[in-house]
Amino acid sequence: MKNAKLLSLPAIVALALSGCFEERSGDPAPVLPNAVKYAEPLEMDAEIWSRRSARIEPAETVEIRARAGGYLDGILFKKGDHVKRGETLFAIDDEPYKIALDAAVAGVKAAEAKLELSEKNFQRAKGLLAQNAVSEEAYQGREAELLLSRAKLLEARAAERNAALNMKYTRVVSPIGGKISESFVDVGNLVSPNASVLARVVRDDAVKVYFELDGKEAVKYQKLGLLEAIDSGAGPEIEIVQKGSERKVKGRITYRDNMLSQRTSTLSLCADIDNPDGSLIPGAFADVRIKEGIEKGALFVPEEAVGTDLSGRYVLLIGEGDIIRQKAVRVGEKHGNLRRIISGISKGDRIVVSGIQRALPGRRVAPERTEIK
Numbered sequence: 001m002k003n004a005k006l007l008s009l010p011a012i013v014a015l016a017l018s019g020c021f022e023e024r025s026g027d028p029a030p031v032l033p034n035a036v037k038y039a040e041p042l043e044m045d046a047e048i049w050s051r052r053s054a055r056i057e058p059a060e061t062v063e064i065r066a067r068a069g070g071y072l073d074g075i076l077f078k079k080g081d082h083v084k085r086g087e088t089l090f091a092i093d094d095e096p097y098k099i100a101l102d103a104a105v106a107g108v109k110a111a112e113a114k115l116e117l118s119e120k121n122f123q124r125a126k127g128l129l130a131q132n133a134v135s136e137e138a139y140q141g142r143e144a145e146l147l148l149s150r151a152k153l154l155e156a157r158a159a160e161r162n163a164a165l166n167m168k169y170t171r172v173v174s175p176i177g178g179k180i181s182e183s184f185v186d187v188g189n190l191v192s193p194n195a196s197v198l199a200r201v202v203r204d205d206a207v208k209v210y211f212e213l214d215g216k217e218a219v220k221y222q223k224l225g226l227l228e229a230i231d232s233g234a235g236p237e238i239e240i241v242q243k244g245s246e247r248k249v250k251g252r253i254t255y256r257d258n259m260l261s262q263r264t265s266t267l268s269l270c271a272d273i274d275n276p277d278g279s280l281i282p283g284a285f286a287d288v289r290i291k292e293g294i295e296k297g298a299l300f301v302p303e304e305a306v307g308t309d310l311s312g313r314y315v316l317l318i319g320e321g322d323i324i325r326q327k328a329v330r331v332g333e334k335h336g337n338l339r340r341i342i343s344g345i346s347k348g349d350r351i352v353v354s355g356i357q358r359a360l361p362g363r364r365v366a367p368e369r370t371e372i373k
Helices: 010-025 097-132 136-167 215-224 227-231
Strands: 034-039 042-065 070-075 088-092 171-172 179-180 196-215 237-242 248-256 266-274 285-302 308-309 312-318 325-329 330-335 338-343 353-356 366-371
Touching: 010 179, 042 237, 042 325, 042 330, 088 196, 097 136, 196 285, 215 266, 215 285, 227 312, 237 266, 285 353, 338 353
Parallel strands: 034 366
Antiparallel strands: 034 353, 042 196, 042 285, 070 088, 088 171, 179 196, 196 266, 237 248, 237 285, 248 266, 285 338, 308 312, 312 325, 312 353, 330 338
16 A cells, blocks of 8 residues: 555545536537427318207197086096197086087077068068069068068077087187196186186197298308209208207208397298107207208317417417417317318328427427328
8 A cells, every 4th residue: 555645535525526516517518309290180071060959849849728517526547658649638518518509409490480480471472472462572572571580590409519619618628639738627627718728739750840030141151052953842951969968860951930030130931841650859959060061171170289388279279390289279160080170270281289288389209290180
């Protein structure tokens, strides 16, 4: 250990500090751009559908009312039954109407007898007048009696028909087929003609689906020829999904109103939909999709390439110098795993479709091309 040189503490500290300064004076390591994959928007023809909120109404609904007054004798259905058109639903006490009908029948017989006598008296007076055995005044009196008897017979027959009609009205029938509600009046209560609602019948094997267009949309539909198509019976296709259900029901728009509502400035549209299984419930709300036409050369990107922030939907573009740009877009319908872009991008744009988390706006990336499938 004779050749070893001992270093003092200050010398050791100086050497350590010099090493630190040498490391810090070196160049920083280069930052490599993040790798991402991009694709140009897929161009293809696409069906254009729009969405609306709708309400489901019954194809027909009737409030059952009595047309003859009296005490309710019987309820001839069970609540919730499906009733047929013309089926008797209620029975009203008909005894007073039987008496009135019998009186009317008797009135007809009396009028017929009176007419028969008047005709004989007239013929007798006519013969006597030809023999100058009766005055002209007496003859005219017999003739007037005959005309009056004929009128009285017509009046009596009308009274008979009216009594028979009132008798018929003591049996309250359903004017349509459908599902009936509960009875709103109990047996024994007094019902008045055309006043008391006894029950309600709703036809549920078909429904009407109503929705509205605002004024701008109505003009758009007019330019597309859809309003004319509705008027000609070839309205656009629709798909209906009742709120709370996932079942789609297809149909066509069959009717449009002839003017915008003065209260809401909207145009009412309607679709008649067959509902044999009763899956669409009258009174419920639904979402409706309307096929507005076909767009040639529509642009599509993968659904995962479309982001959302507080300002709306956007995609990430690779711009000049491979710098990421965030671009706001307006989106349309989803087709499989693709989303139609209505506006905001152009054919040939480089859309980031993979490595989106590494694509920060304003940062350079290392792009790799791929294809949308």
